[in-house]
Amino acid sequence: MKSRIILYCVAACSLFSMYSCDDFLDTQNYVKKDTSNFPQSVDDADQLLTGVYSELNLINMDPDDGPLFIAEVASDDRFASGGVNDNTAQGADKLLRYGVDQFLHTWEKHYAGIYKANMALESYEKIQGWESDAQKNSFYGQTYFLRAYYYFTLAQMFGEVPLILTSEGGNLPKSSAKEIYAQIATDLKNAIEMMDATKYPNFESGRATRWAGEALMARVFLFYTGYYGMTSLPLVGGGEISKDEVIDWLEDCRDNSGHGLVGDFRNLWPYTNTYTRDDYPYVAGKVGIDGKPLEWAGDGNVETIFATKFSNVYAQSAGYVNYYPLYFAPPINVGEDTFPWGRGWGKACVTPNLWNEWLAEEPNDLRRQASIIDVRDHNEMKNYTWGANNEMEETGYWQKKIVAVAAKDPESGNFVSGFAVLASGATDHIQFCNTQDLIHIRYADVLLMHSELTETTAGINAVRARAGLNGISTYSLDALKKERRFELAFEGLRWFDLMRWGDVSEALEKQVGQPIYNRGVAINMPTFSTGFRTRYEATGGFWPIPDSQIDLSEGVLTQNKGWTETDAIFQGW
Template identity: 55%
Template sequence: MKNNIYRLTIIFAFILSGCENFLDTESYTMQNSSNFPMTLEDAQKSLTGIYSTLSAAISYPQDTHFYMAELASDDRFGGGGENDKDMQGFDHLMNTKPSRLGTFWEARYKGIFRANTALETLNNCSGWESEAQKNHFKGEAYFLRALFYFELSQTFGEVPLVLKTEAENIPKTPADETYAQIASDLKNAINMMYSTPYTSVEAGHATKWAAETLMARVFLFYTGYYGKDSLPLPGEEGSVSKSEVIEWLEDCISKSGHDLVGDFRNLWPYTNEYTVENYEYTKGKGLKWEGDGNKETVFAIKFGTSVDWGTDFTLGYSNQYNLHFGLRSNNGGESTFPFGQGWGAGPVNSEMWNEWKQAEPNDLRRTASILDVETELKTYEWGADKQMEETGYWQKKYMPISAYDENKKFTLSYAILKDGAKVDYQLAHTQDMVLIRFADVLLMHSELKQDNSGLTRVRTRVNLPAIPYSLDAIKKERRWELAFEGLRYFDLMRWGDAAVELGEQEGVAIKNRGVNATMRAFGGGYKARYEATGGFWPIPQSQIELSNGVLTQNKGWGTADAEFPGW
């Protein structure tokens, strides 16, 4: 048996082939490795193939980097129904099946293979408008390969580093080498992509500014978690210093065209035109959703209306995170307007609400980001559809949003009215999945430079006073501003705070199936599980078997303590 990376390589090669001897025979009727890519149009298709793996992975959102980071953080519990062990297992840092995260692993390595293919073949294409255009295409491929490896490294720790399309069966690569390659790819992307405002680049595509800001995120995680003062580069190329990262962030801040939107609440779809004046919280406040691709979005995964149940790929056209984080049935209808139905994953930790209220009582982001059912949803039904780990608090950023049309008729999604999406509460989710937001850029800049300039800009938007810079201030501000955006878990890891903060979840009041309970320790408890694993997750068992044991399991997994038994 071969490593799954090898398997994906062979599959893709045969897909490209149009004849039996595809390695050395030119086909005049089908695209294969002898004649693709050859033109600018082919190059565009090649890039599209890489980008498509971003949304394809979200066909199975419960097995992704973002979903794990949200449920494993101290800001949210697992939730779901009584049989939804996958959700609850993430929350408790425990396993639920041998190949958990297997679809994510495959999607990311498929993207890496396609990026490698593009980098090996784009020089073969003709018809470029300029050398700068060809370099920009290469820069996008470098950016995506770096992003894929960074997500894999944050999820699994050490993973095989594959940089060519030739099939290989290799063991896990030391973290230093993988991060060196990530840094090299991002440096290439920064140098190759256009230095023009983000509005000149097609929506959904990577930019130089996205590469500069992802470099900062990589630098902060690597240096923090691994205790280093710089980010390595391959071989004798040296390293990336903190001062270089600061300069790149300042380049983005001053030249990209990105900025903060005027009102924090206008970042989220509950202020859309079909909902805003029918929702008591937003009514009469002059709010208007800035929409997908607004000036604060530095990089996002795009979705559309061609979603269907037919294949994994087409299901991935819909933002399935919204479905998973929606209210469970008996809630999520017109009576709980505008918050729609879903699977009930990720109830918000009530201690987060309380800490936030105590730390910043006048911070509008708290009620803009968190739904308190006791004050906002008078008809909310506790324990609906056997909801577990329920707190009465839900996040508002990625949630199904319903609407009323011009005839005051209720519809399950604003997207149906605006975009012609399918009339299906499981599919009608077109909201961008924002991976990098400009507010994060400002906070990373303050953290690296150790001043309060970016911190002050973020606070000024929500009418909070300026405060002096301190790491503690940055920690709090990142938690409040970037709540529920997939960053908290990794922030705790890089700051060295994860074991303690995650352990604070034990004993928090919840309801299981509508009955009072408390969050309890499984597998020795949150702190023990984090210390056993270092915060990383198990290599899918299917990949270990496909590699003939060349891949080895991560520490802290494969024992009885690692298996979530359910409530």
């Protein structure tokens, strides 16, 4: 399609330096990289692969239409919140659209990642000087993993999308779900088979591994078979991935990867870092489930199987800081009254239902307070101002997994915007100080997926034990659903779990009537447009393709169902 051809040209330009000082009579270009002289070396191959990874960061530039943000606010566990003009997010929370190109950034960046993956896969055979077949296979395996990851995200967001597998691009219609998932499964199978069994931590943090491929394959299998009512994953050219194969891969990851559970659930999250912990009453002086003082396990810890990495060096370049903690932090001023939380843009309050249901179902589960800030609790915040910055859909509950975490300088006694200012020299500014990993796959999810596929309790009980809870004696899907909701809350998985289980309508209807505050005024959440159930039935849970892409395709690409009617438009509060 025209738009994608343009996009591919832009992506291609990012791979090659455009600077040249050619001699007038010399036809040999010595300094400019193009397809005649790039790639040639392993260093060139690494540049190609780094370019494929870079889209993970660039997707982060605009969280408002990012997969994590949309999955969170669409679920039953969070409202969109934000200010009076945050109509895009507030519409998505109600399965409504606001504007014609709402998801353009997500669409473009995922296809840019796919283009770069396609170019890399076409180019690796040109490389001279591979150290070994294992090195070459690792490059191929990582690239197959990333292409699968980008396509899976698009498929979960938009349903059927164009399947483009060469760097030539083209004006292509949507492929069927079966074709898309066959390609995803084939790419992941290639990734698993081509990457070696190097154990954690003996590989570069942030790189895809065999273990990440095995875990993602299970996630893809569960979504495809659950949502589409299938029993296996198709493969390109025929064949299938069976449940037993997925279980074997999960057991390989469980038993041989070197990954494991962090000793205490609270140590997964940055608020237990040493620059914040001792001044935060909730964790100060506390001993964990593992009998050790609470301390953040850090980025790239034993439980992280795949994550996007961020940097202090390029912290003022969009995409190189983690913007989600900024988006998800409450609209407060950093200081004694609100410590340890950093200032943010006030998006995605936690729903009262989650807090109340969690308390009722698992009153002794430490993960509830380890995951949620209750502003009424002075151990969390001494003084909270309701309605700051005209906050909408405010509940007084904020998640604390992916959030700005402040710190106090031990020398000056002054507060800084983020703990990374003291820990690693990050810039002391609310937009540039959040550099913690954005975790996509945790080992706990591997255990829970294994329990779900095998219908056994071992994985569930390992996760519960780490939370200080007794195990369950008998497996049930209801117990599994509850465990996933509590263990993996706010990590971008709940919405897709609801979709594959067929539980969306019932869960979302419970949002109606929940108490919220708009600009400091107490109200109950009303019904918008035709209501949650009708909107989900109309859309199937998939989002609108950006209209500009449809226009540029000249009718080859068609809009998803449920997004062209007037009742799909969010009219605002």
